[in-house]
Each structure stands twice: as C-alpha cells, then as structure tokens.
Amino acid sequence: MDALLQFIFSGMTVGAVYALVALGFTIIYNASDVVNFAQGEFVMLGGMITVFAHQAGMPLPLAAAMAVVAAAGGGVALNRLAIEPARSAPVVSLIIITIGASILIRGAARLIFDKQLHRLPSFSGDTPIRIMGATILPQSLWVMGGAVAVFIGLWLFFSRTLTGKAVLATANNRIAAQLVGINTRWIMTLSFGLSAAIGALAGVLVTPITLVSYDVGVALALKGFAAAMLGGMGNPRGALLGGILLGLLESMTAGYLSSQYKDAVAFIVILAVLFVMPQGIFGKKPVERV
Amino acid sequence: MLTVEGLRSRYGRIEVLHGVNLQVKPGEIVTVVGANGAGKTTLLKCLSGTQPVSGGSISFRGQSLASVPAHGRLKLGLAQSPEGRQIFSNLTVEENLRLGAFLYTDDRVAQDMGDAFAMFPVLKEKRNLPAGGLSGGQQQMLAIARALMGRPSCLLLDEPSMGLAPLLVAQIFEVVTSLRDRQVTVLLVEQNAYGALKIADRGYVMETGRITIAGPAGDLITDPRIREAYLGT
Ligand SMILES: Nc1ncnc2c1ncn2[C@@H]1O[C@H](COP(=O)(O)OP(=O)(O)OP(=O)(O)O)[C@@H](O)[C@H]1O
Ligand SMILES: [Mg+2]
16 A cells, blocks of 8 residues: 555656647647657756856856756757748658657767766755655645646646637647738747747756756657557646656556556657557547548 | 739749739729639738738739738728638637727727628627538628628628528628628629629629739620620620
C-alpha cells in the first residue's frame, strides 16, 4: 500500500512534466498541424539557462524568468527561420525540420554550456512531506501545480479569448483566417513562443528533481509526444491526462516490473494508441462534410 | 470604389489572368460571369490578397492594395466570401460569426450577430453546433454572414449559389440584393449567369483570363452572344 502510493506520487511528478511537454505540442499542433519535436529541447534550455544564470550569481526567480523568455525567443526564431520559410511544404517535411532543429539546439547547447549534469536548489527545501506512509518532495508539488496552472491558463485561452479562437481558426483554415483579418504569421509566432515558454517552465520546475544536461530533450520530446497521442493530439485536456497516465504507467512498470522497462512504456503506448484508438482518449473525429 | 487595371496573375509559370480591367462604383452590385476555369476565382483571390499579382494594379477607395497583405484588407472595408465557403469547420457557428468580427470588440458585434441570425434564422438554431456539420446551403449562409460581421463596405462573393437547391439559390440572391440597403457594394462572381445578371446593375463576361464583354446587366441579359454562351437559349 505504502509502495503503491509512493509509485503514484513519483508517477504524478514525472507525469506532470510529460503533461507540460504535451501541452506545448498541443499549441503548435493546433495552430499549424505540425508536431514540434524540438519541444523537448525547450525543456532542456529552460533547465540549462536557469542553472548557468544562477551559477553566475543571478537570483533563482530572475534566472528562471530569463530562461523562460530566452526559450520563448528560441521558439519564435525556430518558427521564423525554419518553419515559416518552408510554410508551403507538406506537414511531414515541417515535422522533419523540427527534428533537425532539435539536433541543432542540442549541439549548440553542448558547445555553449557543457556535457555535465546540473541541478538547481529546490524552491521550497528538500524536507519530504509524509502522506499516509509515503513521501513526496515539495518540489514535486511545484511541478504538479505548474502543470495544472498551465493547463487552466491554456484552457481559458482557447475557450474564452478571441486570440485563442484565432489560433484555432488559423489551424482550421489559414486562408479563411486571413480573410477575417487574422494575421496568421503573428499567430504562428505566438504559438511557437508560448509553447517554448511552457517547455522551459517545465525544465525549470523539474531540474531540482531530475537534473538537467544538454541531452535530456530527446527522451522528453518522445514521452511528451506519447502523452499527447494518448490523450488525443491537439486537446489540452488530453495532454494533461495523457501525461499523468503515462507517468503513472512508467512508475508502476519501474516499481513492479523493472526500471529497465520503464522507458519502453512510452513506445508501447505510442504503438497501442496508433493501433487501437488513433484519435486518443479525448481526440475528436474530424467533422467535415463535403 | 474598386478599380482594377491590367491585372495579371499566374499559377507557377502559367498565366491565368491576362490583363483584367474592371470597375465597381459605390452602392453597385456588379457581377462577373463566365465559364468554368475562366479565372473568376483567381480574380477575386487577387482582390482579397490571397493570390499573388504579377502585373497591373488594384485600388480600393483610392488606395493601392499592392502593399496591403490579405489580413489587412478587411480593415479597409474589403471582405470576401470565398469559393467553397471555407468556414471554420471545427468551430461552432457562433464562433465562426464572432471570428468574422475578429477586428472588433465593441458592442456592435453582438448587434451584428443578432442581424445575422435575423437574416438566417437557421444559423441561430444551430449556433452552438460545429459548423462542419451544416448542410451546403447553411454553410454558404454562414460564409456570407461571417463576411458581413467584418463590416465591409465592399463584399466579394464567389459563386454563392454553387451546388444549392433552386429554392436556396433564390434565397441567397435575395440576400445579396438586400445588401444594397445596408450600403454594402457587391462584386458577385457566378456561373449562374442569368440569376446574377437579374440582380446586378452591371456585368462583365470573363473568358480565359480576359474581360470580353461589359455593360449594364439589363443589356447583357438580352445580348445574343451571352444568351447563346451562358444562358442556354
Ligand atoms: N491552384 C491552382 N494551381 C494551378 N492552376 C490553377 C489553380 N487554381 C486555378 N487554376 C487554373 O487557373 C484557371 C482559372 O481558374 P479559376 O479557378 O480562377 O476559374 P473560375 O472562373 O473560378 O472557374 P470556376 O467557375 O470553375 O470556379 C483555370 O485554368 C484553372 O485550371
Ligand atoms: Mg471559381
């Protein structure tokens, strides 16, 4: 019983990170049908920039804010320099471009920073909180709280604001969006910036627990992608639920089977979703009448 | 209101508009009729900025549109209800209309939406349903209503009667006629030449990328060349 609760706590913590990555996928996917595989690199950048700025003497909150802003700038640059010029190419080509971009960002991070593992101090200390025989780190609560806050923010953005609707409209029909006066270039810029910022925030929150190095992005992108697929690509609710579910599955596998199999879970989830329910849990079938 | 001079446009290396001249004066309903593939849609796309222009000029209310991107033209008063309706299929009917007034956040938005629902009561019934589930005729109504939400002074309409049952065609043409009372100038592109010429003030006939005949709609409707080619008599 204690063990189960312990696995649930750790599963929810990593799950919250996957959820944040998946939410980042959701935004760009909603705006452009592109799955941005560089999303994991923004998580890495969030962690790395914060670590190095903090080491250089910057207070932690300031370093974190700077990292989030810098990553957002990176997202905007990715769109302007790599995606937008290839806008008329098929979506598959754009996805391949994001894979290329992720390799580039990883290489650059290795050169600019280093190859070491780094950690950040926990925001609220390291004294574990005891709950019914299991323990949870205060930092885990930060991660989960971050995921929930971002989710609520995004949900309000897409369902309640005109700009959020403009993002959905741009995804649905770019030309028609322009005809109603939406600057679709700006919507893309916004989506990439926002999504990179959310990724970086995840990096900042989780680095005190999982540490960060230049190459953590690949695995995170894959797992965030699995989470987004599981929940239904393009749906914020699905991203949150898919992330938590994947995290739980992983920690149960590690706990009851072997931690060797933990990383296989994401792949099995991707395959299972593709075979059994390509729309994911919350995904909607396309409504279109000819 | 709208002046087009020597307009050329191409898809890749193939030129499909070879110097089109056309004029629309304030308050008019002007129609461009012509066969399949004549270039009517391409002309409207050039006007709305969603198709590159390779020669000639377009001016709207005295201003050249050359450097105005597509999303900036509605602000000047130029709206388009495009070919194939192009509604936002994943969004609800009401969200489609709200986005039509994307440029505005004032009280008139609600008022205009009320007007749209009065004009097309069926849209009010289905306001909370995804627009992709509407029938073809309802989607056409939504496309027109959405364009009107943008408060245009000039509306470009691309084949609003296409694929609709005769009763619906009549209703759509009635709505277009009623735009006169709302001080909206109309440029109407149609394959249904007879229906369009009947409600228009003036008409142009387009053939393979050129305007070949122009004149008052009443004259065109009795012109033997047009009767033979487009009216089937
Ligand atoms: N996207 C495109 N790429 C290449 N050629 C095109 C494209 N769209 C149209 N054309 C060609 O340009 C010419 C004009 O087409 P356009 O759609 O403007 O005609 P139209 O008068 O609107 O016809 P319809 O009455 O069928 O709508 C046609 O020969 C067509 O084949
Ligand atoms: Mg056409």
